[in-house]
Amino acid sequence: MSYDAPIKELGETHLLPEGTTRNDITETIAGVTENPAPRGWWLLFLLSVSVLGIMGAALAYLFTQGVGVWGNNAPVYWAWDITNFVWWIGIGHAGTLISAILFLFRQKWRTSINRFAEAMTVFAVLCAGLFPAIHTGRPWFDYYLFPIPNQMDMWPNFKSPLMWDVFAVSTYLTISVIFWYVGLIPDLATLRDRSKNLVRKRVYGFFALGWRGAHRHWQHYERAYLIFAGISTPLVLSVHSVVSFDFATSVVPGWHTTIFPPYFVAGAVFSGFALVMTLMLICRSIFKLHNIVTIKHLDLMNKFMLGVSLLVGYAYAMEFFIAWYSANPYEQWVFFHNRLGWGQLDSNGNWGPLWWAYYAMVFCNVVVPQIFWFKRARTSVPIMLIASVLINIGMWFERFVIIVTSTYQDFLPSSWGMFHPTLIDILTYLGTFGLFFTLFLLFVRWLPMIAIAEVKGNLPGAHPDLHALTAHDEEPDAAAVPVPAE
């Protein structure tokens, strides 16, 4: 029993409570999709659908009027839309991190949260992809972004980081959906086998592809899963690196920096983890999953967030150091005046007007997570709920700070300007929450939100002990008999 036994010397214990059976796990997780929805689900669902309606209205208005209904204008051409894009896609990264990177590192505690986080990835990337698509102004021409042969012999410019984004994000969405679906197949078979009525049996059965748990299938399946994890890991690092190239390859002060790729990836993982935490705490309490997502899982996630917050804090500090050390006046102006609000007054006699966004970002992303040094905070549900929401607010401000404070005042004072969001900006952003939560709530209601098969594999004694079995055999295996040396 060496494979799944906790290491006693390190004080490890089993992840799931003693005495949990395979059937308990099936009942708890599959039960969510079979029992009537709790009232909390209906409340949240109606709310989300209403917010989704707001998004529809905001988009309809945008399409009929044009992007002028947003606050973006010279010199701030990218504002909330690209902030939201970067923020949403960052949220998605935690899903891939949990499902792929923690899988490669054999972190078995991931099995209680990975399905959940993968679904979050898919929906967050959908929300993210919406923003660049509508930011083009005429989204019905978005197909120009793909190298489709056409009568004008026009091709995309593949040297543009924005084109890299098109490929990175669409690949990311495709691979995330595949990874998620492949993980779902055995659990869909569980739902199919438990179905009492014909519609459920047919629908789940169709998507379960006739899975029969055969080991000859599991063998290839497991390797395929490993390959997905193996390709998703560099993919997730590349996607946010490519997003950061949109900024880093330009010459704009505050964007033109080599620290951006790792800085963006760390920030992405940070916000994604925080959102997984927020959603998990809510679902855990609505659907009573306390035995499967235990305080121990949450404790581990909090430790992880603390670690990433230190990475993000380091990146913030290093940006400032380089701005000061470079002695580049434009860079210093952006960092010290536009972001911190320090230094001389600008031409209108104002202090840097967006200083509060920078301080909000540092407070939420660097100061707040320090509370997780204390075990009492790491195991307290209200504290982690508040902290995780604050972290996501902070991460939104991070992107806002990067985009707006770098562009509203750059090289030429004559072309300085300011950005003010309009009502449509706000409603569009708000509306994507409707899209995200509507999809998410449908997911938790109709699909197994925790990887049933993977959690079962983590139970004590889930795997046969072949050595003990063969040792007790009277007739030893032919292959085990040592070959005499010639």
Place this chain on the structure above:
Amino acid sequence: MANQTKQPALYLAEYGTPNTIAKAAMKVRDAGYQKWDCHTPYAMHGMDEAMGLKPTRIGVISFIFGMLGLATAVFMMQYTNAFSFNLLNIGAGYPLVVGGKPPGAFPPMVPIIFELGILLCGLATLFGLLYIIKLPMHNHPIFESERFEAASDDRFFISIEAGDQKFDLERTKALLEATDPISLELIEEEVQ
């Protein structure tokens, strides 16, 4: 059809614990069966050895298509951005000089080469997996068994198919009975 007849499709033996099924699997393996399988609710480690399976080669498919993806990306970008000949009448490429770089500059093409490699590798792994394990297949005779529904919950099963060369109604039954199953049943399928 009035005189539809049935023929045996497979034996299905049920077990309660990982160790009992692993022990039984080793017996079936040593008896020399080929068309048989273990059905478990989760991927059980050590069963490859207990069943005597060869290592999976799905990685070869992933690798080949991943490399194909890289090559496709290089070709696509060089064709469209660096040359101006018209292949198969899809439209000629248009050499672009951006930022003073030569039209076929390699460094800015790296991200897309990488992403396309990943994309093709991922798609090939998915479809390669489905091809190897012959899914979707919604009509397997094993689903005739009521008890088999527990295979996705908490029970373990061994099935030996009638198509196996060593399959024999009496001897196969005796072999499986000797492994102490919780239940043992013969699944039949209809002959058209």
